Amino acid sequence: MNLRPLTPCAFALFGALGDLALRKLFPALYQLDRAGLLHNETRILALSREQREEVHPLALIDEHVRRHTPANELDQSVLQRFLNRIEYLSLNFLNTEDYKTILAEHIEGQDQLIAYFATPAALYESICTGLAQAGLADQTRVVLEKPIGHDLASSRVVNDAVARYFPENRIYRIDHYLGKETVQNLIALRFANSLFETQWNHNHISHVEITVAETVGIEGRWGYFDQAGQLRDMLQNHLLQLLCLIAMDPPSDLTADSIRDEKVKVLKALAPITPDLLPRQVVRGQYTAGFAEGRSVPGYLEEDNANRHSNTETFVALRTEIRNWRWAGVPFYLRTGKRMAQKLSQIVIYFKEPPFHIFAPEQRALISNRLIIRLQPHEAISLQVMTKEQGLDKGMQLRSDPLQLNFSETYKAARTPDAYERLLLEVMQGNQNLFVRKDEIEHAWMWCDQLIAGWKQQGDSPRPYPAGSWGPVASIALITRDGKNWYGDL
Ligand SMILES: NC(=O)C1=CN([C@@H]2O[C@H](COP(=O)(O)OP(=O)(O)OC[C@H]3O[C@@H](n4cnc5c(N)ncnc54)[C@H](OP(=O)(O)O)[C@@H]3O)[C@@H](O)[C@H]2O)C=CC1
Numbered sequence: 310m311n312l313r314p315l316t317p318c319a320f321a322l323f324g325a326l327g328d329l330a331l332r333k334l335f336p337a338l339y340q341l342d343r344a345g346l347l348h349n350e351t352r353i354l355a356l357s358r359e360q361r362e363e364v365h366p367l368a369l370i371d372e373h374v375r376r377h378t379p380a381n382e383l384d385q386s387v388l389q390r391f392l393n394r395i396e397y398l399s400l401n402f403l404n405t406e407d408y409k410t411i412l413a414e415h416i417e418g419q420d421q422l423i424a425y426f427a428t429p430a431a432l433y434e435s436i437c438t439g440l441a442q443a444g445l446a447d448q449t450r451v452v453l454e455k456p457i458g459h460d461l462a463s464s465r466v467v468n469d470a471v472a473r474y475f476p477e478n479r480i481y482r483i484d485h486y487l488g489k490e491t492v493q494n495l496i497a498l499r500f501a502n503s504l505f506e507t508q509w510n511h512n513h514i515s516h517v518e519i520t521v522a523e524t525v526g527i528e529g530r531w532g533y534f535d536q537a538g539q540l541r542d543m544l545q546n547h548l549l550q551l552l553c554l555i556a557m558d559p560p561s562d563l564t565a566d567s568i569r570d571e572k573v574k575v576l577k578a579l580a581p582i583t584p585d586l587l588p589r590q591v592v593r594g595q596y597t598a599g600f601a602e603g604r605s606v607p608g609y610l611e612e613d614n615a616n617r618h619s620n621t622e623t624f625v626a627l628r629t630e631i632r633n634w635r636w637a638g639v640p641f642y643l644r645t646g647k648r649m650a651q652k653l654s655q656i657v658i659y660f661k662e663p664p665f666h667i668f669a670p671e672q673r674a675l676i677s678n679r680l681i682i683r684l685q686p687h688e689a690i691s692l693q694v695m696t697k698e699q700g701l702d703k704g705m706q707l708r709s710d711p712l713q714l715n716f717s718e719t720y721k722a723a724r725t726p727d728a729y730e731r732l733l734l735e736v737m738q739g740n741q742n743l744f745v746r747k748d749e750i751e752h753a754w755m756w757c758d759q760l761i762a763g764w765k766q767q768g769d770s771p772r773p774y775p776a777g778s779w780g781p782v783a784s785i786a787l788i789t790r791d792g793k794n795w796y797g798d799l
Pocket residue numbers: 323324325326327328329330356357358359400401402403426427428429430432454455456
């Protein structure tokens with residue numbers, strides 16, 4: 310593994326007893342410890358509002374690490390070593406004057422502080438102020454969770470507040486999709502294989518499809534989700550990041566800014582979807598009661614604490630284009646939804662048909678190569694190629710066969726690290742490649758804001774779709790109108 314030597318740090322986790330910290334961050338830190346990637350002197354400061362009487366915070370962290378770690382990866386001695394690193398501190402993040410007394414003394418002697426904000430973004434400014442007042446800002450890298458704001462204006466408020474204390478090269482904005490192994494693989498696939506790169510443009514590619522389908526609903530997060538909706542929760546960040554990695558030009562090197570510069574160019578070139586284009590190019594949906602993973606589930610409006618009249622979308626599908634030399638005229642179809650038929654994150658690149666047909670007319674509909682990149686689950690890359698049916702009776706009868714690379718088969722012995730493990734490691738190493746720069750966030754919001762404004766202007770209501778389906782029928786029409794189908798839905 311290509312890892313820099315470990316350096317010790319103090320890792321301050323703000324919001325340490327929240328859902329994200331307990332379910333994802335502590336288990337990820339445990340895995341880094343198990344892999345020998347935490348320096349002996351690295352300390353973890355678990356910060357939360359109050360001392361809970363019922364369960365000691367360390368017992369809670371212990372319980373969650375055990376619950377979210379596969380049994381064969383639980384090593385009692387590592388777990389004990391990991392827990393020994395953790396110190397729980399009770400702090401109200403809004404009381405900025407308390408940081409000096411409560412936090413500063415626990416960081417003494419450490420050159421490097423990593424401050425992870427696993428809290429609502431409304432608290433980021435207070436936390437930054439508190440760190441600065443305690444004299445800790447100069448030695449700190451800050452990690453910001455999504456969402457950063459709910460539109461361009463509010464994201465600027467958050468980003469500007471953080472920027473008052475920290476330079477951009479010490480701000481790590483999380484998009485956990487960038488930490489997924491298969492998402493990082495997009496860079497290798499595209500730029501380490503000249504085979505693909507020479508074909509990667511409008512001359513050879515007919516269209517691109519990006520699907521991120523979830524089977525989960527809103528998992529008790531009504532308060533957050535109903536204010537956000539699927540466009541803000543998933544498309545503004547994860548899907549647009551995938552689109553950027555697929556569509557960007559080759560960066561001149563692998564440094565964070567070279568990669569981010571190329572991603573920003575894609576975001577800037579996204580064709581605006583103005584209100585007049587909304588009816589043809591965008592479909593919003595909201596799930597009704599149905600089935601998910603073999604059990605019956607309530608509709609969005611019947612979820613706990615639901616407002617029965619909510620217009621928030623749990624599904625969005627859209628067609629867009631990238632206005633540049635490489636992608637002129639190539640449609641990109643994006644869709645994402647909750648409570649869909651299957652958990653599936655997948656990118657499909659459709660190559661054009663050969664320029665001249667020598668095969669029988671009835672065979673021609675078959676002829677087009679597809680590159681299918683399955684991000685999760687069952688990570689795989691498959692290139693559909695045309696072959697001849699075997700047999701004397703077959704003549705020149707064509708069929709489509711996969712050249713398949715199945716990652717779980719290929720790397721049988723290796724475990725796939727969770728995205729947060731990779732991202733935490735990168736922060737500790739001071740590498741910003743897998744984090745989102747301020748201007749990326751802003752261009753993504755700018756593009757999404759006009760969609761949201763258009764919906765508002767037109768009083769658009771989401772279309773119902775039953776839980777366990779592939780979304781509203783209109784999302785199928787969105788792509789069939791162009792003579793295409795969503796891959797694998799039929
Ligand atoms: N949960 C998830 O799966 C995901 C979360 N995120 C983002 O991560 C962040 C955290 O989310 P999540 O863990 O779900 O949220 P939670 O509400 O579960 O956790 C937030 C934590 O912050 C604490 N907190 C809030 N206000 C204060 C304060 N003034 N002083 C001290 N502690 C405070 C809360 O304490 P208390 O319980 O006492 O209020 C709680 O422990 C959010 O920005 C979210 O958008 C992003 C992607 C996925």
